[in-house]
Amino acid sequence: MPIDITVTIGGTAGQGIQTVGDLLAGACHRSGLYLMVVNDFESRIRGGHSFMQIRISDQPVAAPYHKVHLLVALNQETYDRHRAAMDTSGVILLDQEEAASEKSALAVPFTRLAKDAGGKIMANTVAAGACLGLLGAPESIIKEVLKERFGEKEAVFENNLNAARKGYDAVKDETVDWRIDWPDEESKGRLLSGSRALALGALAADCRLAAFYPMSPSTGIMINLAEFVGKAPLVVEQAEDEIAAVNMVVGAAFAGVRAMTATSGGGFSLMTEGLGLAAITETPIVIINAQRPGPATGLPTRTAQGDLQFVIHASQDEFPRFVIAPQSINQAFETVIRAFHLAEKYQVPVIILVDQYFNDSLFIAPEKLKVPEQIDRFLTTDADMAAPPAYKRFALSESGASPRALPCRDKALVTVTANEHGEDGHISEAVADRNNMVNKRMAKTKNMRNEMQPPDPYFGDSETLLVGWGSADGAIREAVDRLRNENFDVGGLVFSDLWPFPEATVYEALSKCKRFFTVELNSSSQLGWLIREQTGLKFAGAIVKYDGRPFLPNEVAVQAQKMMGGRDDRR
Amino acid sequence: MPIDITVTIGGTAGQGIQTVGDLLAGACHRSGLYLMVVNDFESRIRGGHSFMQIRISDQPVAAPYHKVHLLVALNQETYDRHRAAMDTSGVILLDQEEAASEKSALAVPFTRLAKDAGGKIMANTVAAGACLGLLGAPESIIKEVLKERFGEKEAVFENNLNAARKGYDAVKDETVDWRIDWPDEESKGRLLSGSRALALGALAADCRLAAFYPMSPSTGIMINLAEFVGKAPLVVEQAEDEIAAVNMVVGAAFAGVRAMTATSGGGFSLMTEGLGLAAITETPIVIINAQRPGPATGLPTRTAQGDLQFVIHASQDEFPRFVIAPQSINQAFETVIRAFHLAEKYQVPVIILVDQYFNDSLFIAPEKLKVPEQIDRFLTTDADMAAPPAYKRFALSESGASPRALPCRDKALVTVTANEHGEDGHISEAVADRNNMVNKRMAKTKNMRNEMQPPDPYFGDSETLLVGWGSADGAIREAVDRLRNENFDVGGLVFSDLWPFPEATVYEALSKCKRFFTVELNSSSQLGWLIREQTGLKFAGAIVKYDGRPFLPNEVAVQAQKMMGGRDDRR
Amino acid sequence: MTDVKAYDCDYENKWCPGCGNFGILNAMKKALADQEIPPDRVLIVSGIGQAGKTPHFLKCNYFHGLHGRAVPVATGAKLANHDLNILVNMGDGDCYGEGGNHLLAAIRRNIDITLLVHNNMVYGLTKGQASPTSAHGFVTKAQPQGVAGEALNPLALAISQGAGFVARGYNGKMEHLSRLIREGMRHKGLSLIDILQVCVSFNHVNTAGFYNERVYELDESEYPVDDWHRAMDTARIWGDRIPIGIFYKKETESYTDRLAGLKDGPLVNRQFDPARVAALISDS
Amino acid sequence: MTDVKAYDCDYENKWCPGCGNFGILNAMKKALADQEIPPDRVLIVSGIGQAGKTPHFLKCNYFHGLHGRAVPVATGAKLANHDLNILVNMGDGDCYGEGGNHLLAAIRRNIDITLLVHNNMVYGLTKGQASPTSAHGFVTKAQPQGVAGEALNPLALAISQGAGFVARGYNGKMEHLSRLIREGMRHKGLSLIDILQVCVSFNHVNTAGFYNERVYELDESEYPVDDWHRAMDTARIWGDRIPIGIFYKKETESYTDRLAGLKDGPLVNRQFDPARVAALISDS
C-alpha cells in the first residue's frame, strides 16, 4: 500500500510542538521517507493555537493533505479544532489528563511518563516516542534522532531517550491502519525550509550584502543567512527601516558587490521608490518579497499570493524588471542564483516572489544544491576601454545595457543620478536624452523576455488546464493527479517566470486547451487577468482562496470538478 | 478669419517671462478671447531655458499648438531653440541688443525704452506692450491690465504704463498676418491652473486637512490651498515626509474630517503602504498624484502619464479604490468634490491622477465653479443605533460599507486595526473573519463600478477611435478635428474614470469601431493594456510620447494618419 | 473616582505570561481612572508590535495602524479634533526604528499627544531581533555577533530638542508609571514617556531582576524638572543605577494652539458654510 | 599638493548666482586637493535638492540618489567597500526632513562617511517651503502664517547621541569650511558637518549679512573639542552670535571596523571561492 500519512501536532505557542515535530520529521527523513512539514502559527509568541503538519509518503509530496491520520493534541483546543479533519482511520493522541471520550482517542500519560524519565519537561519527547511507536518505526531510530539533537554524551540525551522509549512502549499494543513499513534508505534529499533554501541560494550566488528590516515571513531568510557571517565574505545588516534597506542594497551594488534585501508586502511598499532608483541608475539588485495577506498589516503569519500585479507595476513610470516565483525548494535555491545573474546581466532589479507557506514549510530538495563554478559579473575596467576618462556609464547600446564600471576602482569615473540623464550620468532634461534613455532601458525587455522560462506544463495537452504560479505548484499537480485518476482530462500549467511575461510560449501553451482555470491565493485571479492582458486569452473560471492558508490539493480538485460541471467532462 | 495664435515668451528662469506672459494673458482674458497658457521650465531656480506659451483663439482651446506666431526671445537661446517652430507668418520679437539677422526678426529696444520710462527693470513691460501692439490690441487694454496688476495709485503703475505704451508704440507701424480683431466681451470663464482648480475643488469639497510633503508638480495645489487657511475651517500641514502625510490624512479622516494629500510618483511610492492602511481600516481619503516622468526623480518639472497601472495596483494584496483622471479644468474642480463624496460613500481611498502639464498650465473654466449645497458625510451616531455599546465598525453588510461612527463623539466605541479583523475591529486570524472581511471589502466594487462615468466619446461612431485619458483630452479632440477636416473617419474616446474599470460601457464603445489607437504620455500604452485586460479588445496601434512634454494635437494627428496608412482610410 | 474595571475588555490578551506590558496596561487604566476619563473619551493610536496591540486589551476608541506610523496618525487625528485625549502606544522598534523620523517631527511640532514607548530593547512580535535601543553587543539570531552599533538614547534626544515633557517609567513600578502617564496627559504638548519594559521571551539581559536592582525614582523634592542641564545629565545615567521619573518638563504652547486654522475650535465641529465657501472661491 | 582645478568639471552649474553652495563646492575641492585625493578616488553620494546636485559640479565618482536617502546609499557603499572615501551632500530638508531616520541610524552605527548638510533653512529646489531648520515664524508660500513648530537643532541632536565628529561651517568662510571637511574626512566614523548656507532666492532672513554679522569661529586653543557638556551648550548658542567650528570630537571604532564580515578586507575585493561556499552549504 502506498504510504501517505499526515501527522498534525497542535497546541499553544510555547508548548513544544516543534520538539515533537522535529523528532518525527527527523526520523522519517533519515529513514529515506519523503515528507514535508507545514507550520501554522498565530502572530503572537505564547498562547493561541499553533500546529505543525507532517505529511509522510513514499512518493514526493509538495502540498499539505486535507485529512489527518495522527493528531497529537497537546491541549483541548487542538482536539476541538482538528477533530473534524480526522481521516476515518485517524487516531488522536492525547495526554492522559486531557483524555477525551472518543473512540479514536488514545490517551497516553505523557507528563507522568516524562516525570518518570527525569522531568515533566520531556512530555513532548514522550509524545514523539508514542508517535513513532504508532507509526511502526523501528526502535533504533529513536536513538539516532535524539543523538542528532542532543549529542550522545549529554545527560539530557539519556533522559530523553528514556522518555521517548516510554512513549514508544506505551503504544506498542495499539494497531492502526496506517502503520508504515519503515524503509532503511538514504534520505531523499535535504529537508529545507523555503527560507533556508533562499538563504543558501544567496550564499551560492555570492551575495555579499543582505540588508533588511525584520518582517514576517521574510525574516527567516536573513536569520538563516546571518549564520554565515564571518565564514563567507558577507554582511547581513539590519537597517533602520525598509527604505534604508533597499537604498543600502542599491549603494552596495553600485559599489560593486552583489546585494539583496527581503521583505513582505508592507516593506515592499516602502521599497517601491528605491526600486525605481535601482531602475533609473541601472543598478542590479535582488528583492525577495515573501507574501502574506494584506492589505496593510493583514495577517502577518499567514500566506497569500496577492502581490503579483503590485510588484509588476510598482514604482512610478516604467522600467523593465524581472519577477520570478519559484515553484519548489530546489528551484528557490536556483532562482536566487539566477536572479543575481540576470540582475547583473541586464542591470535591472529582480523581484523574487515567495510566500509564508513556502518560506516556513520544510520540503525535501531532491537535487543537490549546486554552487556555480564561477560568477559572471558583467563588469568593465579601464583595461577594456580605449579612453577611461571618456567612460560613460550610460553609453547607448542596442541591448540597452551599457558597460558597467565600479566607482573608485580605476580612472574611469562612475557617475549616476536618479534624475533623467545623458549618457555621462549628468542630469539632462533634453528631449533627445530622455528619449534615448527611456528607449535604452525599455530595449532590455526584448532580450529579458528571451530569458524567461515558459510555464511548466503537467499533462499540458489536456482539455482543461489548471494554471497557477509559484508555491501553488504542488497543490496543482496533485489536484491534476487526483482528477486524472477520476478520468478527467485535466492538466496543469505553472509559472515561475512571470515578468517580462513570456507571452508567446504562454499563448502557445494555452491556445491548445479547451479552457483553463486559474488557481491562486488571492481574491481577484491576478495571473488570470495578466494572461488576458498579455495574450487575450480569458480564463474560464478561477479557483481562489484568500483565507491565509495554503491550497490543499483536494480543494483544488473539488473546485475544478465543480467548475467542469461534475463528471460531464470526463474523457 | 478664425483666431488661433500662439505666442511664446522665452528666456532664462528669473528673467521675467512671467511678467510678459501674465500681462498678455490678462489682456486676452479680459477681452473675452479664449486662451490657454503652458509653462515650460527646468528643475532649477535661475538660468537655463524657460518659456511660456499662450495660445489665443476665438474658440475654446485645450492643447498647445505646434507652431509659434509670435516669439518673444528674451535671450539668444530662445531665438535658437524656437526658431524652427515658427509659423511661416511668424515674427520674432527681440531686444535691440540681441538683434538677429533674420527677416522675421523684429528688434525693439526693450531695455532702452524701459530706462526712458523709469528703469531697466521694466524691459518686460515694454515687451508686453510691443506684443499687444503687434496683436492689434486696443491701447486702452494696457491700462486695464496694469491697473489690475499694480493698483491704480502706485507710482509703479504709472511707470509701467509708460513703459508698456512705449513698447506698444514702437511696433505700431508693423503689420503681421495674424493681427486680431479684438472683441470687447465678458471673459469666457475663469483662467485657472490645474493646481488651482484642484485646490478650489478641495475647498468646495469641505476638505479640512491637507497634509503634504513638497514635490513638483503637486506642491502648487497645496500652495493654492494654503491661501484659505484662517478663512475656512482648514489646516494645510507640511509633513516631515510623504509617509507622515498620508498617515496624517488617515488619522484626520478617522477622527472625522475630510482629508487629502497631494504628491507625485516618488511620494506616491512612499504612500503605498498608507494607501493600504486606508483600505483595511476603510477610512475615506483622497490622494492626488500629479504625475511627472520617472523612474525615481526623473524629470521633476516635466509631464507624463506613466503611473496609471501603478496606482491601480499599488500596495500589497487587493482592495477597491477609485482612480479618476480629470480631462478639463472644470472637471478637475468637480472631481475633487466627487472624490470626497465617493471616498466617504464607499469608505475607500480615491486617487486623482493629474500631471505636470495639467497642473502648471492655465485653462479657461467655461462653467462656474459650483459649491455643493450640502455635504453628505455618510456617518452614523448613537442616535441611529439600537445599542451603541454593541456598535461594530466593520459590521457585515451587503454593500460592503458599514455604518461609520466617529471616535470620542458618542458612546459607541470606534475600534479599527491595520491587521485583519473581525466585525468589532479586533485582530482576528480566523478563517471566517478573513473571508468575511475580504468579501466585504471587495463587495464594494460592484456598486463602485456603477458610479463610473463611461469614457467620453467624440464622434464615437467613427471607424477609428483615438483613445486616451486625463489631460490628453484636449490634444485628442483637436487631433480628431484636424483629421476629420481631412476627411478621415476618426473619433475620440477619452477616459476620466479609470478604476474600477467601466468594463461594459468601454466594451460597448469600442466594439463598434473598426480599430482603436491609444494616445498616452508613457512608453508602453498602459491604458491600452488595461483595456485589453478588461475587455479583451486589443489596440491596433499606440501613439506614445515620453519626452516629458505634453501632446500637441498636430503630432497626434500626424501619427494617427501614419498608422492609418496615409490617406487610404478616408471615408 | 472611576473604577479601573471600567476599562476592562473581554478580548483575549495575546501577550506572553509575565510580559512587562501587563504593568503598562494597568498603569494606563489607573491613569485614566484617576482622571475619570470614560472609555468613550479616550482615543488610543498605536503602531505594530506587541506594544501596538495594547489598545485591543482595554476599553477605548482606537486606531491600531502601521508599524512605525502611529505618531502621524495621532497628529492627523489631533489636528482634526484637538479636543481628543490621545494616547499613543508604540514599541521601541516602532517608535525609534521605523518611526524615528516622526518622533523628530512630533518634538518640533509639540503636538499634544502622550507617547508611551514600550522599550523592551528588542523586537518582540517578530521574535527577537535587535532594536535601536538594544545595547552594543546584544546577541540575537539576526545579530549572532552582537549588535555592532550603539543604542539610541531617546530621552537625551528629546531633551536635546527641547521637548517639553520627557519621562521614563518602568513596568515594574505600576503606580509610579500611572502617575507619569497622568502627568503626561495633563501636560499640554508632546509628552514622551519611555517605559522600561521586560520581555520575558526575547530579552534575557534587561530582565525584571536587572531593573529591580537598578531602578530608582527621581526625588521630586530634590530634582528640578525644569533644569535642562540636569535633565541632560540624568538622561545619560545608565548602569548600576537607572533613574525613572520626569526628567524634564516645561510647558510651551502646543501645536494645535498655535495654528490659525484652529482658532475657532476643532475642525471636526465646524459647520460647512456653502455660501461662505462660494464667496471665498469667487473672490479668490 | 594637488591643484583644486583637478576637480573642475565642465557640466554647467545650475545654482543661482550668489548661492552659498558655491562656497561649499570650493571648500570641498580645496579639502580634496589638500589631502591629495585624486578625483577617481572620491565617491560622493547625494540626495535630491540643490545640495544634492553638488557632485555634478566637480570631478568625482558620484551616486546622486533619492530625496532623503543618501545616507543609506552611502552606508551600503561603505559596507561593500570600506576603503572608499565617501562624502555625502544633502540639503536640510533632505537630511533632517525626509531623511531624518537615517541620520539617527548613521549616528548609532558610526558609519565612516563625511556628511555635509547644506543648511539653508529652506527647501530650495522646490521653491521655498519651510524646512525642519526653518525658524519658528518663518513665512513662506506654503506657510503663510509662518512656521508653527520649532526648528530642529541638528548639532545638539548628534551630540546628544554621542556622535564622534560634530561641526558647523559657513559657506562664507570657505577656508575654515574646507578645514572642517578635511578634518571630517580624516575622522574615522561618522562626521556631521552642518553648513550654514545662504539661499539668495528663498531665504531672506538668514542672509549673508545675517551670518557675517553673527558668525564666529570657535577658538581651537581655548575650546576643548572633547568636552561633551561644553559641546552641548555651544550647540544651543544661536542668536546674536553663532559659533562655527568643531563642536565635538571623539574617535571610537567605526562601524566597518567592528563587523565580523569585514575583518578580511573590503567585501568588493574578496574572491569568490566556490569550493568553500559549497562546503559551507553542505555542512550547514
Ligand SMILES: Cc1ncc(C[n+]2csc(CCOP(=O)(O)OP(=O)(O)O)c2C)c(N)n1
Ligand atoms: C512596514 C513594516 N515593517 C516591518 C513590520 C514587521 N514588524 C512587526 S512588529 C515589528 C517590530 C516589533 O518590535 P517593537 O516595535 O520594538 O515592538 P514590540 O513587539 O517589541 O513591542 C516589526 C519589525 C511591519 N509590520 N511593517
Ligand SMILES: Cc1ncc(C[n+]2csc(CCOP(=O)(O)OP(=O)(O)O)c2C)c(N)n1
Ligand atoms: C520622495 C520625494 N519627495 C519630495 C521630493 C521633492 N523635492 C525635491 S528637492 C526637495 C527639498 C529641497 O530642500 P533641501 O533638501 O533643503 O535642499 P535644497 O534644495 O534647499 O538644497 C524636495 C522636497 C522628491 N524629489 N522626492
Ligand code: SF4
Ligand atoms: S515577546 Fe516579549 S514583549 Fe512580546 S508579549 Fe512576549 S514578553 Fe511581551
Ligand code: SF4
Ligand atoms: S534656490 Fe537657493 S539654494 Fe537653490 S541654487 Fe538658488 S540660492 Fe542656491
Ligand SMILES: [Mg+2]
Ligand atoms: Mg520592542
Ligand SMILES: [Mg+2]
Ligand atoms: Mg535646503
